[in-house]
Amino acid sequence: MPFKSLNIIEPILKALEEEGYTIPTPIQSQAIPIVLQGNDLLGCAQTGTGKTAAFAIPILQLLSADKTVYKKKKIRSLIVTPTRELAIQIDESFKAYGRHTGLKSTVIFGGVNQNPQTSALRVGVDIVVATPGRLLDLINQGHLTLRDVEILVLDEADRMLDMGFIHDVRKLLTLLPKKKQTLFFSATMPPEIVKLSATILDRPSKVSVTPVSSTVDIIKQVVYYVDKGNKNALLVEVLKNPEIKTALVFTRTKHGADKVVKMLQKYDIKAEAIHGNKAQNARQRALTNFKAQTTRILVATDIAARGIDVDDLEYVINYELSNIPETYVHRIGRTGRAGAKGTAIAFCDAEEKEYLRDVEKLISKKISVVNDHPFPLMDHNPVKAPKQQGRGNPGHSRPKPASASSRPKQWSSRPRSVR
Secondary structure: OOHHHHOOOHHHHHHHHHOOOOOOOHHHHHHHHHHHOOOOEEEEEOOOOOHHHHHHHHHHHHHHOOHHHHOOOOOOEEEEOOOHHHHHHHHHHHHHHOOOOOOOEEEEOOOOOOHHHHHHHHHOOOEEEEOHHHHHHHHHOOOOOOOOOOEEEEOOHHHHHHOOOHHHHHHHHHHOOOOOEEEEEEOOOOHHHHHHHHHHOOOOEEEEEOOOOOOOOOEEEEEEEOOHHHHHHHHHHHOOOOOOOOEEEEOOOHHHHHHHHHHHHHOOOOEEEEOOOOOHHHHHHHHHHHHOOOOOEEEEOHHHHOOOOOOOOOEEEEOOOOOOHHHHHHHHOOOOHHHOOEEEEEEEOHHHHHHHHHHHHHHOOOOEEOOOOOOOOOOOOOOOOOOOOOOOOOOOOOOOOOOHHHOOHHHOOOOOOOO
């Protein structure tokens, strides 16, 4: 079913054709007609399903319908999203799909000088894509008002909850007209999100596509069991594969991301980090370099990675597994997008085995284990077992072997089991 069958107007169809889009994804084919009818929408869709176009296309069409209103350049649609990267990506999509409509959009986020953003608002825009904090700041300064908003989108609502933005979202809701169309998207539906959606949506239509528990089948998933101290060595070993032209590497912490970058740079592997402690211009530069493949490895934390949309990204590496199994699905969803092939590699140490079991339970499948590698897991009980002596482990010196008299007594007669 082509986009034309969804009764999309010619200026938008032309832009979609220029972008190379011909067939809508399942969420687009289901959501676009609902939004065009003016109904509220509750959408459950994970990353990589084409969610942005599912709301951007019909919003552009609805706003284009009234020529007299959009010439006044009032803010008629507001899209609220949790991260700067995702806000930038959404704004780029509106600009791409709406290039022939005459509608204008701008993006608002913190961490940068506000003057370019306030200048765009003074000129006049139809659509604002924003993160909650900076948006409230500019409203309080008198740079914009939300009284003319006709269509509100809350995107990645579960992540806004995780990041503590729900209080800001509730503030924004009090500044918006009561009569408006609201579109609510979330990858997961925990009780808090269900409760929030019930307070802001009016008899919504519901669309659920690719639930978070089902990973994209086309993605090849493998796991390497490895001691924590040997993860650096294993990462360098894996990256010797010439097929890995670029890879997105996930760590749990900002500090951990920086450490991985420094280690890779010692091995002449061009790497940059992207996380919340980085200035916005540094984050954007790192992402631009990664998309251009001048940076081979982008090391990211989960929150910063929301909104990373890189064409033809084939490899995602979980340097550390998250204790939240849904996070694994979000991470690997950065590859295998729009039907492209992808590979998701996970490093799992002894302490992370439980996390891996939770992931496999969530996705209802066993992840293939790679046993043939130089750094197999030896310390199955990291609390009691000796520190693994890294063979060629970058950044780690080889410890001296302990003498027999100095070894802990529990080693003497009990062999370690291999699970």
